[in-house]
Every structure is written in C-alpha cells, then in structure tokens.
Amino acid sequence: MIFDYIKPGDDSLLTDYAHSIGAKRTVHWLPLLMLVWTFWIFATPIFQTGDSFPNWLWPTLASFAVFLWLFFRVYYRDRRQVIWCALGMVALGFAVTPVNPGAQGYIIYGCAYLVFSGSTRVAVRNMLCVLVLYSFEWIVLLHFYWVYLLSAVLVALAVAFMNINFLRKQEREAELRLSHDEVRRLATTAERERIGRDLHDLLGHTLSLIALKSELANKLFDRDAASAKREMADVERIARDALAQVRRAVTGIRAAGLAAELASAKLLLQSNGVHLECEIADVCLPVEVETALAMSLREAVTNIQRHARAAHVRIVLEAARQAVTLRVEDDGRGGAIVPGNGLAGMRERLAAIGAQLQVDSQRGRGTVLKVTAPLPLSAGAESEPAAALRRA
Template sequence: MTTETAQTQLVSHPWQRWGWLAGGVWLLFLAFPVTMILERHAGGGQRALGLVLVALFAVVYALGFVRLFRSDYPVPGAWPLLVVLVALIGGVATVIGTDAMAMAPFAVAWVAWSQPWPRGGWYAAGLTALGLLVLALAPGDDGVYLLPLLLVLGFSALMRVFDTFTERQAEIGEALAVVAERERVARDVHDVLGHSLTAISVKAELASRMLEVDQTRAARELAEVQELARDALAEIRSTVAGLRATRIEDELETARETLTASGITPEVVGDPDDVGVAQRIVLAWAVREAVTNVIRHSRASRCRIALGPRSLVVTDDGVGATGPEGNGLRGLRERVSASGGTVTSGPGPDGRGHELRVEL
C-alpha cells in the first residue's frame, strides 16, 4: 500500500475529512485585518507583507485544525503551531499596529481545542489575559477587540465542556450496560437453578426422615434427588453455554454494525463456533473493548477482526496508539490475565495502524 493510499483510507470518514471546517469557517473574519491592511496608507511593500502574513496565518490555522480532527489529545505539534500563529500576529502588527489583535481570537481558540480539557481552558484563559494586557498597554486603543476575545474564550470553553460531558456520558452508559448484563445473567441463573435446588432440598430432607421408617420410599426420593441434580446441572451448563455463545456472536454482529456506522470497513475472520466454551466470554469482552478503541481513537478506515479457538487479533489502519493506556484496556488485561492469557498491543504488521492481540 502506498503512502498516498494509506492517507486516503485514513481520512475516509466524513468528520475526519471535513471536520476542520468547524474551525476553518471562522477564517472569514480575517477579512477585517485584510481590510485594514488595504486601507492603511502604507507602502506597497508593507501591504504585500501584511497580506502574505495573513494568508500564512490562515493556512497554518487551517492545517492545525486538520491535524486536530485526525489526532488524539494532546494534538501533536500544538505548541510550535501556536508559536507560529503568535509570531504571524506580531508580524501583522508591524503593518497595522494593535488592529492585528483581530487575529488573537484564533490563537485562543486553537489553544482551547488542541489541549485536553480542562488544561486547554486554563491555557486559553492565560492567552486571553495576555491579549487583554496588550490591549490595555497599547496607546490609543479603544478596546474594540476586548469583546471578541472574551466571546471566543467563552464559546470554546462551553463547547469543550459539552464535548467532555458527552464522552463521559458515553463511558457511564457503557458501564451501566455491563452492570445490566451482569444482572441479566444472574437472573437467568437464578431462574434455572432456583426451582431445582428448592425441590432437591425438600426431597433430600424427606428422604432423611424416611430412612428409618420407609427405606423403599427414601431410596425413591434419593433417586429423584439424583435425577433433579443431573437435570439442574444439564440446564445450567446449557444456559451458560448459550449465554456465552450468544454473547460472542452478538458482539461480532454489533462490531460490524458500529464500525460500519462509524465509516470504518469491517472484516471478520473466524467462526465463533470454533471458540472454546471456556474462552467465549473473555474473547467477547475483548471484541467489545478493541472495537470501542478503534472507533474512538484510531481514525481508521478499515478494521480486521480475526477470531481463533483461543485468540483474538484486531488490526486497524489508523493512527496507532497516541496516548497512555486507558481504563478499558487495563481492565481487559486484568480479565485476560485472570483467565491465564496475555494481551499485547502495538503497531500493525506493516508498522502502520494498531494491533491488539489476545491469547488464552
């Protein structure tokens, strides 16, 4: 696969391809410093310099938001890009003076969005305070850029809070789904065993009383106890096997649907019926966690799920691991380790993307 092809696959998801427009649309407001440069009675060289600097500012800002929507937090190269933006604002200021502060809200927005929350909010507030200090010290400034700075800071903070709240709500929803699944399994087991164990208890007690007065009846009751115990054991085995088989099949089907809905092409290899009964719950859990990570963090266009009798390998063509290991993967490691297995995570076979491998 060529680099160009890999890049095309990487940005196949609409939000990854066009999400930068959410920040780039505000570049229309650079019309204000452009107008000021053109209206100033400066030499042609100064006007050309100012226009070039504004154009470079727009390009750097747009490229930053392209990277923002294709990376995890913190965005790689966020601080060098901020330095470039501030330097360009300073360069424009040599042409139009403090009117170059019309470009400062862009730098504030970049800081707020390129860093994890709430750290990004504090950095944006600090940059806003610095901009306000510049305005306060500038001779003859009428404070016209005070409101835009504060509005951009407030809007960025509000959107980041909403974004963080949405992510945490999704995590809580997943945790509640796990609790609900555990409760459902507990109810199923209770329904299967409750009646049988009650009958066994009653008949065993009756048989113990009949041993001295009616051994024939006692023997009959004990035989029924044995039969009930065998039936109960068969039912619980059938129930547990059914739960496990349903879970891994359901997880694979859900994986296909959610990956497709996220713009990621799924490929599933292997038959769930070949998976050992004792391994199905753990591997089903691994499928769920691996696919969740692919959707949330990989920015991938393809995902391959290879299922074996005692193994699972999930590979994507995304950006690879870009941050510390999350709670979900740590929990999966603990669960697999308790089953005597191992989890390995790293780059894909060709050095691109990411691969999660579970061996039991």
C-alpha cells in the first residue's frame, strides 16, 4: 500500500494523534476520513446550477490539487507548518468562491487547522477574523444568499472547537503521563535511598568487625594457630550473617511497587473525576507476589480509565494465612470483557506465581477484578511498603 512508504514527521499531527490513542502504527485512515467532506466542494455548485460542466470546474480542479498538497503537509509534516497550510487553504477559499460557492469547504478546513496555530485565544481570534472577512466577501462583494454562508460558519466553528477540545485533551494526557512518571521516579528514588541506608547500617559495623578479627587472626597465626583459627571461624560466621542480612535487605528493592502503583492509580482516577476508596491490609509480601499485584493493579486501573466510565472505584487488599487477595471494583458500564494483550499478559504474569485471576463484569453494574495469590507461611508481619500503602 502506498501509505506504507509515507512516514509522518516526529512532530506531525498524525504522529501526535497516534500517540494519543496508543496506536503502534501510523493511522493513515484519519486523513482519508477527513477528505470525505471535500465532496461538497464539487457537489454544491452542481446542486445549485444543475450544470455538471460549467466554468467553475477547471478552477476548482486546479485549486483542489493545491489543497491536497497543503492537506498532506498538515498531517505528515512538522506542526510549525500547519499555520501556513491552513492560511493557504483559506486563500484558496477566498479565490475560488466567486466561481464556486462550494469553495467554502476550503474555509472550513482552514479554520479547523488554524486552532493549531498557538494558544486557544490566538487560534479563536484568527479563526473569527477569517470568518468575518469571508462573510464580507460572500454577502457584500458577491451578493450570495447569507443562509448558505450561515451553514458554513456554523460547521467551521463546530469543527474548530472540536479540534481545540482534542488539543486540550492531548495536553492533559501529556501532563498526566509526566505526573505518573514523576510518582514512579520518586518512589524508585526513595527506595534506593532506603536500601542505601539499610546497607550502610548493616554492613558498616559488620565490615569493621571482620577487618579487626582478620587483623587479629593474622597477628596470632605464628604464635597461637588455634586462636587464629577461631578468629577466622568468627570471620566466616560474621560474613555469612552479613550476606544473609544483605539478601534480606535487597529483597525489598522492588517492594515499593504496590505503593507506587496505588499512588499512580489515585492520580489517574482523581484527575478523571473518579472517586477512589482503598482498604489495604498490613502484610509482608514477597517481591514476586507484590510485583505481580502491582502490575495487575496498573492494568485494572488503566482499563477503568479508558473503558469503564465509572464514578467510583474501590481497591481492597486482604491477607489470610496462606493467600493474599487484591480486588478492584468499579461501578462503570460493565458488559462482556473482550480479552486483549493486557488481560492476557496479566494472566500469564499471575500464573507464573501460582495466582488466579477472576473477572466478573455485568452490564450496567460494573466490573470486579479479583486476584488471589499464595503466600509463604511466614508472611504476615507488616512491611515498610505495606505500611506505606496503609498510610496512603
């Protein structure tokens, strides 16, 4: 297909739109869909005059070729060129309207893309200036019926404000992604600092003791081999104890995952006007279990934000002697669940630790996602990440 050889610029409208909807490939269908409305550029004069081959045809064909070139650049080239392409479309509308009233379509396209010319205030000002000047040409200079102009103005305003809303939504989503990244970065930084402090506290005294005992054993080696041997045995024991302590400490490197995901979930849902309730049990979770639960929570909250249209969400973490249960409930629209890559990846991740996933979704009554994961018998004491979750 010809579009497979057309690559949009990194700062083009088409690339921005693909990023906003999470598409992995260029959405070439969008420009093609937008071209459907050019039908009226040719249909309007035919319906008005009934003549399929009047004097307006050749100027319209020539202007349409220029329009297609400008239209291509709007979607596939740098966004800084959009303003000039939009003004070019407006110029085509002013030039061709005297011979073809359907050229008002060029004005509509131009106004639609003028919204990308800067701030909302500047975009609206530019668009209103174009519409006022075009109205002057239509009514005062050409003496066309104002009723036909009214429809063009209303359509131009509607499309332009739709694009403004789309632009503002893109900006909000970009800010939200930055906020999520910042939450995770801060959580990672805090965890690294905690691990650094723990390692310093654990190893500072231990390594000093090992150094002293090794020095003592070296001095005793020639005159009291038995005492030197005992000192070296103490060094071995202390080193093994230190190694076990280090392993226990670094086990928590990723243990803040659930706390970070809960904070991110609050940010995501509350920014979309969704009320969130949390009930988090105090439980020490193994790293692999907490990581799987954190990723499941992220996927569940993302699906709620994208598809559920919920007003309330409840997240519950319950712990028993041999299992921990994560339940995410929403009051959204519910309905049949279409398995996708996210849900399939969640099942695979949970299956790797012996956990089970249950999804109950009823139309009009919301969705309940339940994850049950096994716990070691020793799990039950409160951990620092769990305490952080409880405080959240």
